[in-house]
Amino acid sequence: MYKQKRTARALFIVFLVFTVVGLISIVAYQFVPQLKDYHFITLGAALITCGYAAVAFANLYKLISYNEQIRSLYVENRYNLSRESLFYNYTMFEKRINKLTKLHKKSGSYIIAFTASKRTVMRNLYRNGTVTQLNGFISDSLNEILSHNKQYEQDDFAYCYYHGQFVIYTYLPLNKVQDIILNIQKEIYAIVARNDLKVYTIPYFGVADVRPELSLFECLDNALTARDYSEKHFEAETFYSDDLRKDASLSEVEELREAIKNNEMEVYYQPKFHLATKRFVGCEALVRWNSPRYGLLAPGRFLDKAEISGLIHEIDMFVFKRVCEDLASIRRKGDRMLPVSVNFSMYEFYSQDFFDNISKIINKTGVSTSLIQIEVTETTAQANPFMTTSILKKLKENGFRILMDDFGLGFSNLGNLNRMEFDTVKIDKTFIDGLITDAKSREIVKFLIALCKTNNMEVIAEGVDKVEQVEILRKAKCDVIQGFYYSKPLPIRDYQDFLKNNPFEKKEEAE
Numbered sequence: 320m321y322k323q324k325r326t327a328r329a330l331f332i333v334f335l336v337f338t339v340v341g342l343i344s345i346v347a348y349q350f351v352p353q354l355k356d357y358h359f360i361t362l363g364a365a366l367i368t369c370g371y372a373a374v375a376f377a378n379l380y381k382l383i384s385y386n387e388q389i390r391s392l393y394v395e396n397r398y399n400l401s402r403e404s405l406f407y408n409y410t411m412f413e414k415r416i417n418k419l420t421k422l423h424k425k426s427g428s429y430i431i432a433f434t435a436s437k438r439t440v441m442r443n444l445y446r447n448g449t450v451t452q453l454n455g456f457i458s459d460s461l462n463e464i465l466s467h468n469k470q471y472e473q474d475d476f477a478y479c480y481y482h483g484q485f486v487i488y489t490y491l492p493l494n495k496v497q498d499i500i501l502n503i504q505k506e507i508y509a510i511v512a513r514n515d516l517k518v519y520t521i522p523y524f525g526v527a528d529v530r531p532e533l534s535l536f537e538c539l540d541n542a543l544t545a546r547d548y549s550e551k552h553f554e555a556e557t558f559y560s561d562d563l564r565k566d567a568s569l570s571e572v573e574e575l576r577e578a579i580k581n582n583e584m585e586v587y588y589q590p591k592f593h594l595a596t597k598r599f600v601g602c603e604a605l606v607r608w609n610s611p612r613y614g615l616l617a618p619g620r621f622l623d624k625a626e627i628s629g630l631i632h633e634i635d636m637f638v639f640k641r642v643c644e645d646l647a648s649i650r651r652k653g654d655r656m657l658p659v660s661v662n663f664s665m666y667e668f669y670s671q672d673f674f675d676n677i678s679k680i681i682n683k684t685g686v687s688t689s690l691i692q693i694e695v696t697e698t699t700a701q702a703n704p705f706m707t708t709s710i711l712k713k714l715k716e717n718g719f720r721i722l723m724d725d726f727g728l729g730f731s732n733l734g735n736l737n738r739m740e741f742d743t744v745k746i747d748k749t750f751i752d753g754l755i756t757d758a759k760s761r762e763i764v765k766f767l768i769a770l771c772k773t774n775n776m777e778v779i780a781e782g783v784d785k786v787e788q789v790e791i792l793r794k795a796k797c798d799v800i801q802g803f804y805y806s807k808p809l810p811i812r813d814y815q816d817f818l819k820n821n822p823f824e825k826k827e828e829a830e
């Protein structure tokens with residue numbers, strides 16, 4: 320990307336030089352009588368033409384390289400995602416649709432969104448790996464049902480796995496869409512029976528027509544809304560209509576939108592304790608909604624809605640900006656300043672403007688990037704390992720530190736862990752919860768810590784709330800601990816007070 324940008328920029332400079340020299344020649348021809356014999360007008364015009372040719376070539380070069388890059392991304396993505404090969408992330412999905420729409424040159428397309436069961440069922444099954452297994456089977460079957468089916472063309476479809484839901488964009492007419500839904504439905508039940516999966520499946524579908532006046536993101540949101548409606552009203556399938564928006568759950572999205580506008584979002588900070596030096600070494604920024612109506616709400620209560628509605632972008636940017644502003648203010652006051660880690664949703668992380676957006680805030684606040692750690696969940700990183708590697712590289716080159724969050728929850732490819740250059744890995748609370756009572760969890764945690772150490776990565780254990788857990792982790796050579804045992808997430812002022820005066824560092828100093 321950089322190489323082609325540089326080449327395009329060089330060609331643009333050629334354009335400027337040629338155009339300026341061309342203009343000077345024409346002006347010289349007008350005002351210096353001695354030059355009348357030389358054909359400066361022709362020379363000037365020729366130079367300007369060369370300049371324009373350079374710009375045209377620069378654009379063409381950029382376009383060709385860009386298309387090649389996209390093609391190679393597809394190949395990599397297919398390879399890396401293996402089982403879920405059909406289902407790309409949102410960015411790739413959008414690019415494929417742009418390409419296909421040009422090819423089809425006709426209106427009348429539809430988006431189908433579905434899950435194999437209720438969201439809560441899927442979430443509960445996530446931890447023991449059944450959902451990953453089930454989704455893998457569904458993805459493989461869809462490959463058979465749709466991609467390899469002679470009735471359809473490959474170019475009739477684009478696929479995406481978006482926030483735990485399968486999404487299919489199709490150019491087929493509505494009656495075929497109905498057939499497809501029926502086939503998928505049958506296949507999901509068959510998969511569960513065939514593989515003896517212990518899952519209570521009731522697939523819910525949502526369909527939305529693609530409207531030219533709406534963006535792809537809005538049309539996708541309509542399909543997800545229709546799917547949610549199906550689940551809520553126990554219907555197998557719902558076709559989107561604007562009336563669905565009047566549903567109570569959707570007014571919650573509007574409420575959230577208002578809350579962001581009214582500055583009801585706040586940032587809390589949870590300290591991290593370094594076991595070897597016995598000092599606090601950083602903190603994690605966590606968003607809260609301080610609602611006048613419901614009180615202080617943790618992200619679990621509203622992030623789902625924010626992600627589906629796209630409001631997550633505003634929330635993530637708000638948190639990042641507030642963190643930078645707080646750091647700048649701490650620096651001005653000369654208070655104790657520790658690095659802060661910030662969470663970003665998958666949507667934000669893969670968005671094309673992600674790096675530019677955070678860079679703007681960094682430049683505006685003058686905060687050093689070394690004070691910011693970007694938390695990327697394992698699931699986000701695994702969604703597109705190839706893109707993740709290049710995004711992380713760029714962030715690291717610019718001084719940010721990178722942390723893998725919720726490690727152990729995703730379908731880990733340990734090879735990728737090594738390749739992705741994370742500075743720190745945070746072991747998920749699920750494993751920490753079992754530390755005291757469950758020998759298996761204890762062994763897993765020890766193994767994960769050893770694995771990270773072999774890869775020269777710092778290890779954090781999160782969700783630690785008991786002294787016994789701290790002792791087990793200390794023996795297992797865990798580096799840093801974050802959890803209620805040390806402190807709950809605190810508003811900025813309380814957090815700064817805590818750093819000045821807390822029983823943990825004080826006790827260690829006194830020893």
Ligand code: C2E
Binds near residue numbers: 663
């Ligand atoms: P996470 O990034 O894994 O954050 C850790 C969560 O564990 C936080 O919950 C924290 O309060 C909680 N926690 C920490 N120590 C303990 C403990 O000892 N016991 C218990 N029971 N819980 C503990 P929180 O603040 O509710 O955040 C939940 C999730 O919401 C976060 O998980 C993160 O994925 C997401 N989130 C939070 N802030 C943001 C944000 O600004 N942007 C995005 N995109 N996601 C965010």
Ligand code: MG
Binds near residue numbers: 603662694
């Ligand atoms: Mg986190």
Ligand code: MG
Binds near residue numbers: 724725745747781
């Ligand atoms: Mg976490």
